[in-house]
Amino acid sequence: MTPPPARRRRAGASDAAPARNLPRRGTVRRAQAITTYGVGSLVAVDQESFIVSGLDRADEQWSADEAPVIHERRLARLLGVRYFRLPPASDDTSRDGVRVRRFPLMHSCPECGDLRRHRDFNPPPGRSVCGTCEVDLVPSRFVIACEGGHLDEFPYRQWVHRSTERGATIAGQCGGILKLRTSGRSSSLRSILVSCTCGVPEVSMEGSFRRNALKDLGLRCLGARPWLGTSFSDLKPCPLTPRTLQRGSSAVWQPVLKSALSIPPWSDGRADPLAEHWDVLRSLESRVEVEAALKVVFKGASPLSAEEVMTLLAAEREEDAQGEAEVTFDHRYRALREKEYERLRAGNDERERSHEEQFVCETPIGDPTVLRPLGVTGPMLVKKLREVRALAAFTRLAEPDTTTGSNEVPLSDTTLPWLPAMQVHGEGVFLRLDEERLGAWEKTDAVTHRVERMRAAHQKLLEQRAGDTAPIPLSPATPRMVLLHTLAHVLVDEWSLEAGYPAAALRERLYAADDMAGVLVHTATSDSAGSLGGLVAQGEPERLARTIRSAVRRAEWCSSDPLCVESEASGTGGTNLAACHACVMLPETSCEHNNVLLDRALLVGTPEDPGLGFFSEVVEER
Structure with a gap:
């Protein structure tokens, strides 16, 4: 992340300034700098906690050889940038790295119990220990954030003084020292006790996670952005009410990732x-x-x-969105997907390829008619592909798929001509569902009624996340989208068993619209395991037919049944039906939609209605 101490240079012909001598605090993989530890996220390193800095000075800090420029014109045009950059390499030979800042600043000493800012403990340079007790300091477990993306320290002083008649005023004037201890009676918030030497009664952290807990104290979001290093004078008040979060909660930071195939x-x-x-x-x-x-x-x-x-x-x-009165980002993103869908259907033979070609898509050798009874058609072997995945923004307190652009937080304070991205070279299998059979299935009353329940729940969640003034996006839930999404998940699970890939090494890419009904499952890792040919071999029609039959029959049963298959609502806000971690859910890195809008009943049916599933005939085969 942060760079190791720079090597001393001899003064000479070069006028370049020496690298800054910053302490190094651990390492992360390039992929993690996009998906897990991107700009604005919190990183725990040993006994310390940091927040990843913004990109405003990254052009000066990231060297060209350790953070090379990469290009993907279609994605760059979509995101309004000219190029992308890989995050800097972070290994023993690195000269630089991703910059971080200490956050949260509030720490506690497990020996003396003091709760104060890190610098007030007078730690020795380069160490995070109490200057008096010489024991490791513990970063605050709690932070506050709002859906506008702001992040700040938990207001311990206001919290402990809230029982007084003039809590906010006294908290501001109190000169006492805060103390933090645990009673040890349980692991609940009731056992975490905060006090002040000014004499106010000791209080616990119980109730601090209530949605209106900070609002009841009269506290509003100050608009803090510690990843940008903003000072108190730069703060712009935010109309939203902050909420308390665990420092390590996934709700503190969620990446907004956009990707494209070359x-x-x-x-x-x-x-x-x-x-x-x-x-x-x-x-x-x-x-x-x-x-x-x-x-x-x-x-x-x-x-x-x-x-x-x-x-x-x-x-x-x-790829320009045609025929739209108002061309939005969603229209442009769909146009990008449509061109990929056309190319995956058409493929490219050897005459169209050069040695530098990064997209090789061929028709299988076997007879594809063996897939016809399954309602599957058009399998293609994607023997070579390149996916560029860019970190466009991030969100707090909201899943990226359930928020709007107004709540997406930019990675820098100024507009930059680039974004951080990673590229994956791998392989995959592409297949389509038979349009005639799919069209008849998705119009049945039982299917439309079941998906409508999911769509309504998802739309309600979108409305809650949108806020008062932001436009409300429409839920993408349709019968074919949910079917394709669930099918992709069971195929990933099946291939993780059959082909030896871990589920996290595979990724789905859905093409679901009125004129699209396809699934691409491809390798999602940036190492050599992504291009060994093991996944492509699974795309030959006879083997693919066996895989689909096995995957569908495996999805017929779940270890959580009958609760799972008979569930009236599951997942975030009821956006799933018959789906849980024991049957169809995948690692988050493998799913485009954060494990929402899933229902295996659309694959295999239910005990009350076996014919509901698109593959119900496969289930009946014995």
């Missing part, structure tokens, strides 16, 4: 040198204008011909 004509990497010039090139209409611009920019040594650039511009314009 598909032709962008997937050979030859267009990368043009990344800085696309805005100019898009404004040109004719081949002659493009050719003249290339000569000026590259001084006659353009990596692409004018014809190739015209082809790229035409492909880019095809």
Whole structure:
């Protein structure tokens, strides 16, 4: 994360400033800097706690060789940036790393019981110990956050003085020292006791997690953004009420990730040198204008011909959301998915490929008609793919799929031309459901009624998260979306058993819309395990048919049945039905929708209605 001490340089011909001598506090993998420990998240290192800093000065801090630039034009255009950067390498030879700041600042000493800011303990340089007791300090277990993304210290002083008649006033004037201890009677909040040497009664932390606990104290969000290093004078009051959270809670930080596959004509990497010039090139209409611009920019040594650039511009314009009165981010993201769906259906043969091609999608050798009785069609073997996954923003107290752009927190205080991202090289299997059979199934009353319950619950959750002024997004729950989502989960579980992949090493990519009904399951790790051919081999029709039958029959039973299959609502806000961690839920890194909108009854039916499932005929086969 933070860099190791810099090596001393000799003064000489180089005028470059030496690297800053910052202490090193542990290491993280590049993928974790996007999915787990991104900007604004809290990181626990040994006995200390830190928050990952924003990107405002990252251009100066991240060296080009340890944080290289990567390109994915389709995703960059969607997110409004020119390029992406890998987070800096963090190993024994690293010169730099991801910057962090100490947070929370409130610490307690387990020996003397003092509860105060870290610096007030007078710790020795480079250590986090009590200057008097010489024991390791413990960071505050509690922080407060609001849905606007702000994060702050828990107001211990106001909390302990709340029983007085003028609690807020006395808390501000009290010169006493806060004390923290545990009674040891239980592990509940009632056993965590806070006191002040000014003589107010000792109080417990019980009740501090109530939604209105801080509002009842008259406290509002101050708009603190510690990951940006904002001072008290920079704070802008926030109208939202903060809530108490555990420092290690997943609700403290949730990444907003956007991804795209590299598909032709962008997937050979030859267009990368043009990344800085696309805005100019898009404004040109004719081949002659493009050719003249290339000569000026590259001084006659353009990596692409004018014809190739015209082809790229035409492909880019095809992804423009057409026929929409108001083109939103969701429209553009769907257009991106539609082009991927078309390319996955069409594939590319050897004549279309070059040595640098990063997308290889072929038709299986076997007879695909063996899949027809299952309602599955169009299997494709994706022998080579590249996915770029960018950290676009983050949220607090809300899942990214149940929030709106107004609650998404940017990674920097200023607008940057890039975002941090990771790239995955791997393989996958793509399949589609038969449109005729799917169309008849999704119109049945039992299916539409069941999915409507999930959609209503999800829509209610979206409305709660949107706030008073933010636009309310529509729930994506439809019969085909829930079916494809659940099918992808059971396939990942099956292949984790059959092909030896851990479930966390596989990832789903759904293509669900009126004109799309496909699933891509691909490797989601950035190491060599993602491209060994083991997953592609599972896509041959005969083997795929056996896998689907086995996965569906396995989904027929859950160790939590009958509670699971007969559940009227499960998951966050009732957004799932027959789905739990014992049957179809996956690791969060493998699921695009955070394990919501799942129902295995749409695969296999229910005891009361066996014909409800799309694959009910498979269940009846014995």
